[in-house]
Amino acid sequence: MKRLSLQPPIIEEAGPGWLIPAHPEPLAKGPGGLRLAMMARHSLIGVWTADSYAARDFAYRLLRRQVCVFNDPASIKAVFVAGADRFERKGAMMRRALAPLLGDGLFISDGETWRRRRPLVADIAHKTQVPFYAPMMTGAVTDMLAGWHEGEAISLLPAMAELTAQIIARSIFGTRLGAEALSGIVHGFGRYQAGIDSFNLPFFLGAAEGWPVGRGRALRAAIAEVHGVVEHVITEHVAGRGEHGSMVDMLVRRMQRSPELGLDVQALRNEAATIFMAGHETTAATLTWAFYLLAKAPWAEASLHAELDAVLGGREPTADDVANLPYARAVIEETLRLYPPVPILPRQAREATQVGDIAVEKDALVLVVPWILHRSPDLWEQPMHFRPERFLEGPAPVPYSYIPFSAGPRICAGLNFGLTEAILCLAMVARAFRLRLAPGFTADPVCRLSLRPQHPITVRLERRG
Ligand code: HEM
Numbered sequence: 070m071k072r073l074s075l076q077p078p079i080i081e082e083a084g085p086g087w088l089i090p091a092h093p094e095p096l097a098k099g100p101g102g103l104r105l106a107m108m109a110r111h112s113l114i115g116v117w118t119a120d121s122y123a124a125r126d127f128a129y130r131l132l133r134r135q136v137c138v139f140n141d142p143a144s145i146k147a148v149f150v151a152g153a154d155r156f157e158r159k160g161a162m163m164r165r166a167l168a169p170l171l172g173d174g175l176f177i178s179d180g181e182t183w184r185r186r187r188p189l190v191a192d193i194a195h196k197t198q199v200p201f202y203a204p205m206m207t208g209a210v211t212d213m214l215a216g217w218h219e220g221e222a223i224s225l226l227p228a229m230a231e232l233t234a235q236i237i238a239r240s241i242f243g244t245r246l247g248a249e250a251l252s253g254i255v256h257g258f259g260r261y262q263a264g265i266d267s268f269n270l271p272f273f274l275g276a277a278e279g280w281p282v283g284r285g286r287a288l289r290a291a292i293a294e295v296h297g298v299v300e301h302v303i304t305e306h307v308a309g310r311g312e313h314g315s316m317v318d319m320l321v322r323r324m325q326r327s328p329e330l331g332l333d334v335q336a337l338r339n340e341a342a343t344i345f346m347a348g349h350e351t352t353a354a355t356l357t358w359a360f361y362l363l364a365k366a367p368w369a370e371a372s373l374h375a376e377l378d379a380v381l382g383g384r385e386p387t388a389d390d391v392a393n394l395p396y397a398r399a400v401i402e403e404t405l406r407l408y409p410p411v412p413i414l415p416r417q418a419r420e421a422t423q424v425g426d427i428a429v430e431k432d433a434l435v436l437v438v439p440w441i442l443h444r445s446p447d448l449w450e451q452p453m454h455f456r457p458e459r460f461l462e463g464p465a466p467v468p469y470s471y472i473p474f475s476a477g478p479r480i481c482a483g484l485n486f487g488l489t490e491a492i493l494c495l496a497m498v499a500r501a502f503r504l505r506l507a508p509g510f511t512a513d514p515v516c517r518l519s520l521r522p523q524h525p526i527t528v529r530l531e532r533r534g
Pocket residue numbers: 159175176177187190194343344347348349351352355405409410411414415473474475476478479480481482483484486487488491
């Protein structure tokens with residue numbers, strides 16, 4: 070596939086019973102400062118040399134900024150667990166890119182705000198709540214499948230993004246208000262993403278906070294659209310016109326019950342917008358990559374179908390079935406290993422400190438990179454192969470070698486929600502349809518803030534049975 074000349078070629082290889090799915094070829098040698106910055110601007114997964122995949126740490130200087138990459142599981146534990154306070158701050162580029170929209174929302178907050186809000190958000194997406202949301206998940210898939218027809222072509226990422234947006238909107242706002250709010254929010258988020266640049270050059274030139282994101286008219290309009298829709302739903306709930314059990318309902322009741330938390334409509338809006346953002350693109354990307362992998366690996370697709378037919382027969386799954394679908398879970402886990410939706414976890418060092426052999430400078434950019442960690446030959450057998458079986462047989466992954474949801478106190482607050490959702494959606498779609506790729510198609514993963522295919526992955530629908 071033809072790519073920008075700055076980018077490495079995409080490799081994909083397959084044979085009977087095996088698949089090395091699409092990935093940028095690791096570089097033979099590291100690009101220099103400016104070239105690296107330009108490559109990183111296009112994609113953050115094409116910049117790694119073959120050596121970077123080893124399970125060891127390294128540091129370099131990009132323009133005037135120290136960049137420390139921790140790829141030894143012991144160091145990752147030191148950063149995310151023992152050093153959680155020193156490294157709690159998200160990288161300046163991520164904060165700058167998201168703050169105009171999400172304000173002090175959990176994903177990018179730190180310090181006292183994060184400590185006060187984390188239990189609140191963790192509670193509403195807690196695993197004990199997941200069975201309550203499961204019917205919203207299966208209901209949204211049923212609605213989607215009702216519009217799918219034999220032989221039709223669909224573009225995977227937009228279809229999965231619409232599905233997971235439906236699910237998270239119904240969960241956050243309630244079924245009725247969620248349906249009303251959805252199009253405005255999706256539209257606003259889309260316009261926002263088109264208008265921001267995740268690469269902040271001034272940060273690498275020494276500005277600890279990077280450069281403020283310019284707020285042109287289009288960006289301001291996108292922000293106003295999202296904020297307006299979310300605030301309307303919150304106001305409806307405050308006025309008693311919301312739906313019982315939705316996430317906003319729980320947030321509003323908490324605001325009314327616990328004045329000591331200092332929550333107001335703006336704080337709730339920031340958390341609701343954060344959950345929407347954190348909770349729909351990630352699962353949409355996971356499902357997109359899972360269906361691409363299954364279409365390329367007929368033996369894995371056959372094992373999944375055998376499990377679905379045996380466990381579900383002709384009926385729809387419920388949250389209770391998830392525990393009985395180990396192969397479906399393994400497909401999702403292996404997808405998250407090969408295509409982690411958040412392939413880079415950036416932090417900014419609060420102070421100078423030592424991690425392993427690396428003297429980390431104050432304000433250094435600290436990177437833990439699931440993309441290279443999950444493909445390290447020191448930690449995984451056949452690291453580039455798609456093998457769901459590795460999560461069913463054989464030894465468990467080395468601790469801190471598998472972190473698609475991050476690790477430590479800042480681990481994904483929606484982990485159980487996201488896993489259950491991905492497994493239920495995968496099971497329901499795969500039960501009803503085979504998704505077929507055009508012969509010779511190769512995907513091209515790229516990463517800016519999240520990992521996604523650069524060009525559409527189009528599949529043809531083939532009804533099963
Ligand atoms: C497969 C699906 C998902 C994946 C792979 C994923 C991954 C992640 C990762 C890697 C982080 C941490 C980022 C960092 O440390 O820089 C994170 C944070 C977060 N995620 Fe998820 N996520 C998923 C689904 C969800 C869902 C469904 C929700 C909500 C229902 C959610 C809510 C959050 C929130 C609120 C945070 C911020 C937590 C904090 O900073 O304390 N995520 N997620």
